[in-house]
Amino acid sequence: MATLKDISSELGLSVATVSRALNGFPEVNIKTRERVRAVADRMGYKPNRIAQRLVTGRSGMVGMIAKINSDMTTDQTFLEIIAGLTAALGQRDADLVLAVDQHENPVVPYERMLERGILDGFILNAPVPDDPRIRFLTERQVPFVVHGQSGAVEDYAYFGIDNVAVAADGVGLLTDLGHRRIAFLNGDLRLAFARDREAGFSDGMARAGLTVPLAFSVSGPSSESYGYTRALAMLSGRLGPRPTAILCSSTLIAAGVMRAAADLDLKVPEDLSVMAHDDALPQYRAIEFTPPLTVTRSPLRDACVPLANHLIDLIDGADPKTLQTQIRAELIVRASTGPVPQEGTDPWPQTPTAPPPLPCAPTR
Amino acid sequence: MATLKDISSELGLSVATVSRALNGFPEVNIKTRERVRAVADRMGYKPNRIAQRLVTGRSGMVGMIAKINSDMTTDQTFLEIIAGLTAALGQRDADLVLAVDQHENPVVPYERMLERGILDGFILNAPVPDDPRIRFLTERQVPFVVHGQSGAVEDYAYFGIDNVAVAADGVGLLTDLGHRRIAFLNGDLRLAFARDREAGFSDGMARAGLTVPLAFSVSGPSSESYGYTRALAMLSGRLGPRPTAILCSSTLIAAGVMRAAADLDLKVPEDLSVMAHDDALPQYRAIEFTPPLTVTRSPLRDACVPLANHLIDLIDGADPKTLQTQIRAELIVRASTGPVPQEGTDPWPQTPTAPPPLPCAPTR
DNA sequence: TTCGATTTTCAAAACGTTTTAAATTTCGCA
DNA sequence: TGCGAAATTTAAAACGTTTTGAAAATCGAA
Incomplete structure (x- = not known):
């Protein structure tokens, strides 16, 4: 050399x-x-990067820690994020050090990585409301950027989409089409994004003067089988008059819903409108659904460059307050949504108390 | 500090x-x-690791490159490997740098990482037969260890299981139970492990004087839906007399097979024996199947420590020839396999040419 | 010319560790 | 008491870069 x-x-x-x-x-x-x-x-x-880093005091490595959760929900999205992130970080001359940890205390793996003393900062994924990792890293003054938001502290860097709007926009589109019985298949409510969508859904429904029985607003893993089984239950009529529209937190869930509809001989969109939020994973292309899926779309991949840049800027000394970006997902109307069917114009008969409003990150 | x-x-x-x-x-x-x-x-x-590394000439970082393939088959196993690997590498004071790349030429991402000049070596996963990455890294004299084997060159470090034996042991168990019509749901034949299992299956069957129609020895992604659809076809009778036993390359495939059997009202193991190879992923526990699954078992997690140690030893100057380990998967007989049913004792009637023997890595 | 300003280059220090070769201390024994 | 050997410690170099403060070279104008 x-x-x-x-x-x-x-x-x-x-x-x-x-x-x-x-x-x-x-x-x-x-x-x-x-x-x-x-x-x-x-x-x-x-x-020689090592020599450069010795003198500059930087390692040029940023860390990311994956949690293994038993339902493996993050997996599909995880590789996608890593892929975009490594590319984006490479552009800024940084590398990604990965660890996987399933310690019950979420800050422990960060503490461990920090001890190794080779990291300039972290990228946090899948934040929960009031995320303890955010508190911990802020306290230690370690640079970090969050993919998404959490209400833990004020001044941290983040990049994410407006998840309240994601759900509210979905509800808005469906109510505009006349739907009154709109079911919601949300993601895991332990995660901040699902909380925000819950809030957006409730707001949107309330704005249209509608309520939803608890059985028709559920949360769970982002999987096809979850979508299938829950949609089957909802559409069977067992739980009450069946919804005329189902809003899904992911295209995977929507795939399950579509399958359930097909099994019950319900036509989409004539008998049932289906829409979802689309992370644009290459494996599950919303446009290739039959019929093509109406979605709020925000490619995960697109978040990677800003995430990487925010983090590197932060490491370079930028003020976290200037590195808070929230974008709005694009609403794309395709063929899986249509006007409410004639016989479905009534709202759900009984109006049980809606789930209590949940805490969520500030919008916009 | x-x-x-x-x-x-x-x-x-x-x-x-x-x-x-x-x-x-x-x-x-x-x-x-x-x-x-x-x-x-x-x-x-x-x-200060950076300072240490400047003087020792080592970076203490090893790389791993994940390929994104459209079927995402590696995912479930991928996080598991990363988890074990980061822990094992940490024990030896090394960190894992990850990149994801889908370049058509498999060596390009390695070349790129190498250029960044911060890596001491690589861990190669999912080797294909005669893997070009092995050739490339050997040529460049970059330390690397392969998870599994490939026939590319002689003297490289690897750790893996004997996949020929995996399939042969499965066939052995089933033929001992009297089965003659044994179907095989193999993994992706582009990968070396599936080639080896193919060879082991063919050998085992040949040793018992049996052949398999092409339609009953298939390969594909390691997914539940693949297992389900292929098993459904095989068990429907459309393709010929249905198998009395199915050997699966993964527990996920076996899950699909079980579902197909249930859909067709076939009892396991009375009507159909099912067995699989079990990587012991925490999400799909073979022992929790109903009935508990008979498997060849080799926890992926167990491979991580030897992989990490092999690589670090190699970096420390060990001879790759001394770092070639192949272990044998454990055969665990549970309740999903049983004696051949009365009406299934005939081998498949026609004996079309078996697929030609495929190249495979040396056994043991 | 010569001076001051400007442009360009340089020697040396610094980063924090490991390692070599030499120096110092300690000790047993004559 | 003194000597050699053994045990212990040290100063200094090395790794390859960035950066500071100073020096040298160049240039334009008086």
């Missing part, structure tokens, strides 16, 4: 000048810069 | 002695060693 010294002695220059030349400092003569560049290229010089 | 210098000046010793004391060198006085230890503990000293 060629070093700065090799280049400098080859050219009769000092290492300082060579370093400056290669790092684009303005004070080096254009002529020398070119000579240096040429020799560096010829020698195949690559700066 | 406390440094060696802090400790040495506190004690009036040289940094050299302090370094030696903490690293357990024999020539340091037991008395001083204790004083140093005490002060280091009190100051909360942690060696």
Whole structure:
């Protein structure tokens, strides 16, 4: 491996000048810069990252910790995130160190990684409301960025979508089509995003003067089988008049709903409207559903570049308050939603108390 | 952060002695060693890994590259591997840098990671027969260890199970129970492990004087739905006399097979014996199947410590030839296998040419 | 010319550790 | 008491980079 010294002695220059030349400092003569560049290229010089990091005090590595949960819900999204993240971090000259841990105390794995002393910061995924990890890392003054939001503290960097709006937009579209009995298959309520969608759903329904029996607003893992079994129960009529529309927290759940509808000989969208939020995972393309799925869409992949940039900016000393981004998912109307069927225009008869409003992250 | 210098000046010793004391060198006085230890503990000293690595020429980071394939088959196993690996590497003071890449040329992502110049070695997963990555890394003299085997070159480090034996043991058990029509739901034949199992299956069947129609020895993703659909087809009788036993490459596939059997009112093991290879993923516990599944078992998790150790040893200069380990999966007979049913004692009538023997890694 | 300003280059320190070679201390024994 | 050997400690170099403060070179104008 060629070093700065090799280049400098080859050219009769000092290492300082060579370093400056290669790092684009303005004070080096254009002529020398070119000579240096040429020799560096010829020698195949690559700066030694370890040495760079010793002197700058940075490691250039950021950490991410995956929780293994028994339902494995995060998996489909997890690789997608990693893929985008490693690419985006690479652009900013950083690498991703991964750990998987299932300690019951969520901060312990972070503490352990921190002890190893090689990380510049963290990316936090799947935040829960009032996430203890956020509190912990803020306290320790470790840079971190959250994918999504949690109400834990005020001033942390995050990037995510407006999940209240995701659900509210879905409800809005469906009520505009005349639907009154709208069921909701939410994600895991332990997670902040599902709490926010719960709030958005309740708000949206309330705004339309509607309520939902508890049996028709449920939460669970983001899986096809969960969608299938819950939709089957809801559409069978056992739980009460069946919904004319079902809003799903993921396209995977929607796939299960579609299958349940097919099993019950219900046509989509004539008998049942189905919509979902779409993370745009390459494996489950909403547009390839039959019929193509109406969705609120926000590719997970698109979150990776801003997440990486926020984190690196933070490490470079930016104020976390300036690194709080929330975007709105795009509403894409396709063929899985349609006007309410004639016989379904009544709201649910009994109006039991809706679930109490849940805490959620601030919107916008 | 406390440094060696802090400790040495506190004690009036040289940094050299302090370094030696903490690293357990024999020539340091037991008395001083204790004083140093005490002060280091009190100051909360942690060696600066970056500095250590600059002088030792090691980064302490090893890389792993995940391929995103459209069927996502590796996912369930992937997190499990990462989990075990990060823990095992941590024991040896190393960290795991992860990248995800879907370049069509499998060596490109390795080349890219190598260019970044911070890795001491790689862990290769999901090898294919004659894996080009193995050739590439061998050529570049980059330390690496393979999880599994591939026939690419002779002298590389690996740890894996004997997949020929996995299938052969399964067939052996089933033929001992009198089964003659044994179907095989193999994994993806692009992967080396599936090739080996294919060979083991063919060998085992041949040894019992049996052949299998092509339609009853198939390969595909390691998913429940694949198991379900293929088993449904095989058990319907459409493809010929239905098998009395099905050997599956994973418990997930077996889950699908069980569901198909239930849908067709076939009792396991009375009407159909089912067995599988079990990676012991925490999510799909073979013992919790109804009935509990007969398996060849080899916890993926167990492979992680030897994989990590092999790699670190290799980086420390060990000869790859001494780091080639193949273990045999444990055969666990539970309740999903039983004697062949009365009416199923005939082998498949026509004996079409079995698939040609495929290349496989050397056994043992 | 010569001076001051500007541009360009340089030597050296710094980052925190490991390791080499040499120096110092301790000890047993004559 | 003194000597050699053994035990213990030390100073200094090394790893490859960035950065500081100073020095040298160049230039324009008086």
